[in-house]
Amino acid sequence: MESAAVKSEGLVIPLIDFSRFLDGTPAQRKETAEAILHGFQTAGFIYLKGLPITSEYRKSLFATSAKYFRLPVETKISHAWTTPAANRGYSAPGREKTTTLLDFEDVKKLRDAAPDLKESLEIGREGEVGHPNHWPVEEGELVGFKETMLEFHDKCRRLHMEVMRAIAVGLNIDEHWFDNYTDVGDNTLRLLHYPEVKKDVFTINPGQVRAGAHSDYGSITLLFQDSRGGLQVQSPSGKFVDATPIEDTCVVNAGDLLARWSNDNIKSTIHRVVEPPAGDGDVYPARYSIAYFCNPNFKSHIEAIPSTYQTEKDRKYPGINSGDYLVQRLAATY
Numbered sequence: 001m002e003s004a005a006v007k008s009e010g011l012v013i014p015l016i017d018f019s020r021f022l023d024g025t026p027a028q029r030k031e032t033a034e035a036i037l038h039g040f041q042t043a044g045f046i047y048l049k050g051l052p053i054t055s056e057y058r059k060s061l062f063a064t065s066a067k068y069f070r071l072p073v074e075t076k077i078s079h080a081w082t083t084p085a086a087n088r089g090y091s092a093p094g095r096e097k098t099t100t101l102l103d104f105e106d107v108k109k110l111r112d113a114a115p116d117l118k119e120s121l122e123i124g125r126e127g128e129v130g131h132p133n134h135w136p137v138e139e140g141e142l143v144g145f146k147e148t149m150l151e152f153h154d155k156c157r158r159l160h161m162e163v164m165r166a167i168a169v170g171l172n173i174d175e176h177w178f179d180n181y182t183d184v185g186d187n188t189l190r191l192l193h194y195p196e197v198k199k200d201v202f203t204i205n206p207g208q209v210r211a212g213a214h215s216d217y218g219s220i221t222l223l224f225q226d227s228r229g230g231l232q233v234q235s236p237s238g239k240f241v242d243a244t245p246i247e248d249t250c251v252v253n254a255g256d257l258l259a260r261w262s263n264d265n266i267k268s269t270i271h272r273v274v275e276p277p278a279g280d281g282d283v284y285p286a287r288y289s290i291a292y293f294c295n296p297n298f299k300s301h302i303e304a305i306p307s308t309y310q311t312e313k314d315r316k317y318p319g320i321n322s323g324d325y326l327v328q329r330l331a332a333t334y
């Protein structure tokens with residue numbers, strides 16, 4: 001059943017057992033779908049447990065990610081991130097600055113003052129014409145890397161479709177309404193590594209964070225975090241609240257395009273990553289997370305979902321192409 005994973009400063013993030021949607025009775029499915037929609041409408045964030053992802057699988061995935069980040073930086077740079085349209089490859093520390101600013105020059109200033117302390121690898125849909133993934137060479141510890149990541153990409157593609165089905169049930173529209181918008185899997189798997197860092201880096205520069213405050217761009221994000229902590233979500237009053245790691249759960253948050261698609265019925269909430277709770281010693285240990293950014297198929301035309309408005313004049317936004325919207329958002333932050 002449902003309980004609160006986070007409850008602070010007016011922010012309530014529910015913890016929901018997704019197996020009750022996937023395998024439950026019709027009544028359990030409906031109840032779970034309503035809880036999920038309610039979480040997205042109020043916090044913009046939920047935690048899901050009971051996922052078809054075992055803890056062994058998850059451990060092995062994080063171990064594979066850590067092996068990738070152990071590669072020498074020159075090797076990683078050889079398959080670097082290139083353009084917003086491709087959105088694939090390696091980003092070295094300081095490359096991307098996540099922010100709520102939309103102007104490239106404003107973002108640049110902020111990045112120069114307090115670069116994000118993270119590195120990442122973006123993996124897009126394998127086979128997207130014109131945009132090959134930038135795979136590391138498979139040798140040594142990295143043998144099997146591509147297969148592991150593509151398998152996980154597909155598991156998450158299915159999970160995205162199921163979460164959108166839950167949203168549809170919650171909204172009282174056809175359960176499969178979103179299927180034609182989510183089946184292609186134009187989603188991005190992002191491995192993230194926040195390297196070990198001296199504690200005084202944060203005290204010397206009070207603006208320093210591991211990842212700057214931002215909202216995500218797409219439909220939903222599936223976020224798998226390790227046990228370190230540091231993720232924070234903005235409360236209705238503007239305070240940042242810890243979204244503490246809970247074993248074997250996935251944090252799911254709605255993105256800006258889903259907020260727009262739902263006529264602002266669903267919230268895309270600002271979040272960031274700061275230093276974890278202080279432990280002993282003069283360094284904060286490394287943190288790993290794996291984010292899967294889900295999007296409506298890039299070819300989709302996004303217009304207010306039925307049931308999220310009453311009359312034509314209640315529609316807040318004109319229609320927009322999903323792929324164009326996302327590329328425009330990515331272009332500001334790199």
Ligand SMILES: O=C(O)CCC(=O)C(=O)O
Pocket residue numbers: 098190192211216223225231271272273289290291
């Ligand atoms: O690493 C995390 O926990 C959050 C990362 C994130 O919000 C992002 O990459 O959009």
Ligand SMILES: [Fe+2]
Pocket residue numbers: 214215216221271
């Ligand atoms: Fe994010």
